[in-house]
Amino acid sequence: MQSRTLNISTSPHITKGVSTADIMRNVVYAMLPVVAFSFYAFGLNALLVIATTTVSCVVTEHVLCKWSGKESTVSDWSAVITGILLGLTLPPIFPLWMAMIGGIIAIALGKFIFGGLGYNVFNPALVGRAVLQAAFPVAITTWTPSFSADRFTHVSDALMPWIFVEPFYDAVSGATPLSAFKFDGITTDAKELAFGLISGSAGETCGALIILGGIYLIARNMMNWRIPVAVLGSAFILSGILYLIDSTAYPSPTFTLFAGGLMLGAVFMATDMVASPLTPAGVWVYGIIIGVLVVVIRIWGGLPEGVMYAILLANAISPHIDTMIRPRVYGTLKTKRKS
Amino acid sequence: MRFLGFDQKTFKHGVHPPEHKDQTNSLPIRQFPFAPVIILPMVQHIGAPSKIIVHEGQEVQRGQVLAEAVGYVSVPIHSPVSGTVRKISKMPSISGKMVPGIYIEPFPYSTQEVMKGKSIKLTFATPDEILQGIQDAGIVGLGGAAFPTHVKLKVPEGKTCEVLMLNGIECEPYLTTDHRVMLEQADDIYMGIRYLLKVTGAKRAIIGIEANKQDAADHLNSHKPNDIPVTIEVVPVKYPQGSEKMLITSILGKEVPSGGLPIDVNVVAVNIATAAEIGRLLPHGRGIQERVVTITGPGVKKKGNYLIPIGTPLRYALDQVGAADNISEVYMGGPMMGTAVSNLDISIVKGTSGIVVYTENETKKPEKIYPCIKCGACLDACPLFLNPSKLGILAKFEAYEEMADNYNLMDCFECGSCSYVCPSNIPLVQYFRLSKSIVRKRQAAKKATEHAE
Numbered sequence: 001m002q003s004r005t006l007n008i009s010t011s012p013h014i015t016k017g018v019s020t021a022d023i024m025r026n027v028v029y030a031m032l033p034v035v036a037f038s039f040y041a042f043g044l045n046a047l048l049v050i051a052t053t054t055v056s057c058v059v060t061e062h063v064l065c066k067w068s069g070k071e072s073t074v075s076d077w078s079a080v081i082t083g084i085l086l087g088l089t090l091p092p093i094f095p096l097w098m099a100m101i102g103g104i105i106a107i108a109l110g111k112f113i114f115g116g117l118g119y120n121v122f123n124p125a126l127v128g129r130a131v132l133q134a135a136f137p138v139a140i141t142t143w144t145p146s147f148s149a150d151r152f153t154h155v156s157d158a159l160m161p162w163i164f165v166e167p168f169y170d171a172v173s174g175a176t177p178l179s180a181f182k183f184d185g186i187t188t189d190a191k192e193l194a195f196g197l198i199s200g201s202a203g204e205t206c207g208a209l210i211i212l213g214g215i216y217l218i219a220r221n222m223m224n225w226r227i228p229v230a231v232l233g234s235a236f237i238l239s240g241i242l243y244l245i246d247s248t249a250y251p252s253p254t255f256t257l258f259a260g261g262l263m264l265g266a267v268f269m270a271t272d273m274v275a276s277p278l279t280p281a282g283v284w285v286y287g288i289i290i291g292v293l294v295v296v297i298r299i300w301g302g303l304p305e306g307v308m309y310a311i312l313l314a315n316a317i318s319p320h321i322d323t324m325i326r327p328r329v330y331g332t333l334k335t336k337r338k339s
Numbered sequence: 340m341r342f343l344g345f346d347q348k349t350f351k352h353g354v355h356p357p358e359h360k361d362q363t364n365s366l367p368i369r370q371f372p373f374a375p376v377i378i379l380p381m382v383q384h385i386g387a388p389s390k391i392i393v394h395e396g397q398e399v400q401r402g403q404v405l406a407e408a409v410g411y412v413s414v415p416i417h418s419p420v421s422g423t424v425r426k427i428s429k430m431p432s433i434s435g436k437m438v439p440g441i442y443i444e445p446f447p448y449s450t451q452e453v454m455k456g457k458s459i460k461l462t463f464a465t466p467d468e469i470l471q472g473i474q475d476a477g478i479v480g481l482g483g484a485a486f487p488t489h490v491k492l493k494v495p496e497g498k499t500c501e502v503l504m505l506n507g508i509e510c511e512p513y514l515t516t517d518h519r520v521m522l523e524q525a526d527d528i529y530m531g532i533r534y535l536l537k538v539t540g541a542k543r544a545i546i547g548i549e550a551n552k553q554d555a556a557d558h559l560n561s562h563k564p565n566d567i568p569v570t571i572e573v574v575p576v577k578y579p580q581g582s583e584k585m586l587i588t589s590i591l592g593k594e595v596p597s598g599g600l601p602i603d604v605n606v607v608a609v610n611i612a613t614a615a616e617i618g619r620l621l622p623h624g625r626g627i628q629e630r631v632v633t634i635t636g637p638g639v640k641k642k643g644n645y646l647i648p649i650g651t652p653l654r655y656a657l658d659q660v661g662a663a664d665n666i667s668e669v670y671m672g673g674p675m676m677g678t679a680v681s682n683l684d685i686s687i688v689k690g691t692s693g694i695v696v697y698t699e700n701e702t703k704k705p706e707k708i709y710p711c712i713k714c715g716a717c718l719d720a721c722p723l724f725l726n727p728s729k730l731g732i733l734a735k736f737e738a739y740e741e742m743a744d745n746y747n748l749m750d751c752f753e754c755g756s757c758s759y760v761c762p763s764n765i766p767l768v769q770y771f772r773l774s775k776s777i778v779r780k781r782q783a784a785k786k787a788t789e790h791a792e
Contacts, residue, residue, distance in 0.1 A: 004680070005667075006666075006667065006669060006680065008679045009703065010679070010766075010768075010769050011672075011678065012674060013674040013677070013679065013756070013760075014759065015703065015760075015764070016356075016759055019706070019707070019713055020714075020763045021708070023714065023762055115710075117710050118713070261571075273712045274713050278713055278728055279718060279724065280718075297494035304559045322729070328724060330594055330597070330723040331595050331596045331599065332597045332747070
């Protein structure tokens with residue numbers, strides 16, 4: 001046999017063949033039904049908001065990479081996830097220039113300054129939303145009724161003010177189920193909640209489709225199932241206990257699960273791999289912290305909704321959870337701790 | 340009761356790479372011809388290199404000792420062929436280093452009768468005599484580690500061996516060496532177990548076999564002799580179950596302590612082919628001259644399990660089985676832990692359990708390395724419950740002491756499961772290999788300075 005050039009590499013010489021970009025792309029797939037439903041429920045308005053945040057995130061990531069002299073990381077799909085997620089958390093009649101700013105902030109402050117994908121401390125989409133909530137408190141709590149008759153033909157004027165101009169609202173609905181409950185004590189039917197026949201942010205209204213997306217990712221082994229289970233389970237149990245104590249003052253546990261952004265947050269935001277702990281035990285702790293905080297903020301806090309702050313707070317402590325809770329290494333008696 | 344497989348005997352974590360064993364697992368072992376020149380490296384085992392005791396031009400007989408063991412952790416090397424020593428000089432080895440080697444040209448018309456040595460009789464020999472016999476036979480771990488078997492079998496003072504664990508797991512993809520040995524050499528295996536039980540003083544022997552070799556388990560069961568306490572355990576297929584730590588956990592539910600050996604949980608573990616070799620060689624006082632090697636992979640035309648003389652040049656072996664025109668990688672061992680060879684002029688040695696040949700089509704393209712996204716796949720894969728994600732980050736920052744002191748780096752046995760699953764293609768186990776050697780060097784240097792003071 002004649003001599004030929006041999007490749008040399010170190011073992012293992014085979015890999016499973018699922019790349020980070022594959023995982024991110026599949027998360028996008030899992031969110032598509034939610035996006036489709038928000039278009040169906042809120043029409044062109046919601047679609048424009050989501051498109052704006054997505055384009056804004058992707059362009060920001062590309063520009064920042066080029067600006068810092070790095071290869072563009074747009075192809076890893078993570079900016080697309082951030083964009084879609086941010087859009088899904090905004091009201092369907094959110095002014096587009098504000099949405100654009102949200103996208104820029106999500107990528108620039110939420111991800112890029114930490115070092116890009118893999119280094120962000122917080123879920124970038126939630127960083128974007130937190131800034132928007134602080135900057136535009138009225139716009140971000142102004143809702144539109146779902147299933148309005150002209151939703152596929154008419155774009156609300158509220159979306160289109162000139163940049164830095166406050167919007168004028170034409171069709172505004174009173175309240176989301178959460179604010180209706182918080183401020184007026186009105187509960188919404190659980191079935192309406194689960195199938196999204198309500199008003200709310202673009203992507204958080206249809207719990208059933210969000211769960212479907214979550215099941216898809218869990219089945220493909222691309223999501224840690226413990227996080228949504230821990231978040232939803234702890235929120236359900238805590239609100240259930242409170243509901244048993246006083247069913248007039250506290251919302252029912254099913255209401256807690258399906259109203260507001262809890263489902264979207266538990267399935268698509270708390271599960272951000274980078275900002276959540278690594279170890280199974282740590283993940284349980286992290287999820288329970290989020291679930292409990294959501295219920296506490298909703299019931300005793302000043303805001304009707306607490307998912308965003310609950311997740312951001314848990315993101316902040318997740319590195320510490322990883323240092324404190326470690327699995328027992330094979331062949332050792334106790335978890336080794338840093339002294 | 341079997342409910343959803345929860346009560347199956349196995350270890351936690353691990354991975355399931357594609358097996359690729361069906362290409363060779365039904366092919367009987369076939370004898371390989373002698374190469375025109377047999378080249379024996381003096382470094383075929385872990386420990387001191389053997390010392391050459393023959394000279395150029397000397398005629399040697401098959402089975403004759405060519406090189407002696409140097410010290411305790413070392414073994415002799417026997418001639419695999421009757422012929423003439425043509426040359427004694429440096430030769431390439433798999434590590435890339437040049438090592439001392441003996442070049443032998445076989446006699447063309449010899450009967451190739453094997454020289455007889457001092458027989459080790461099972462009934463009369465003391466454990467120490469058997470241990471000596473095992474060292475004299477040049478036996479090393481044939482699963483790939485190539486650690487001198489007599490060292491491993493010596494039960495230290497104050498420790499007792501309860502269970503002799505025979506490792507027939509063979510969890511590496513492609514390899515079917517041990518599978519065929521179990522199917523074709525049952526009597527040798529049981530003879531080997533008799534010797535091993537006597538040496539270790541173990542009360543019983545267990546043969547661990549993965550479920551993809553059920554036929555081997557059935558065969559061994561049907562040939563089981565009544566005079567020895569041996570049972571056969573079939574465990575689910577999972578990589579790296581062939582690691583002795585994982586095997587012991589799977590079958591006995593015990594954990595080998597961190598930094599310890601199987602004997603710390605009263606177990607001695609031996610590869611099944613090594614046991615067969617002991618059972619075949621010791622009664623006749625012979626040394627290892629040949630071993631079973633699976634030659635397979637997409638780049639091989641006549642895949643199979645071959646009985647190959649030790650020292651057969653790899654190039655000759657590939658010529659015999661027919662390699663594809665576009666071969667690009669050749670591994671000694673399997674694709675998970677095997678070593679890619681840089682040179683076809685190296686020889687098949689005692690530790691060569693398989694040769695896997697990849698063509699350009701299968702060779703892993705250099706993949707894009709993404710940042711760690713903390714997905715935790717490596718934590719779910721690591722059989723030792725280490726945190727490869729964190730270790731990988733620390734390795735990048737060259738925090739080797741932190742890795743060793745706080746994250747159990749030195750426990751890693753480099754199975755590669757973390758690198759196999761990593762979606763970001765981070766070379767985790769490769770980092771750990773380097774980090775471990777750096778830590779070892781630093782520790783040795785530290786010891787040396789302390790000693791000097």
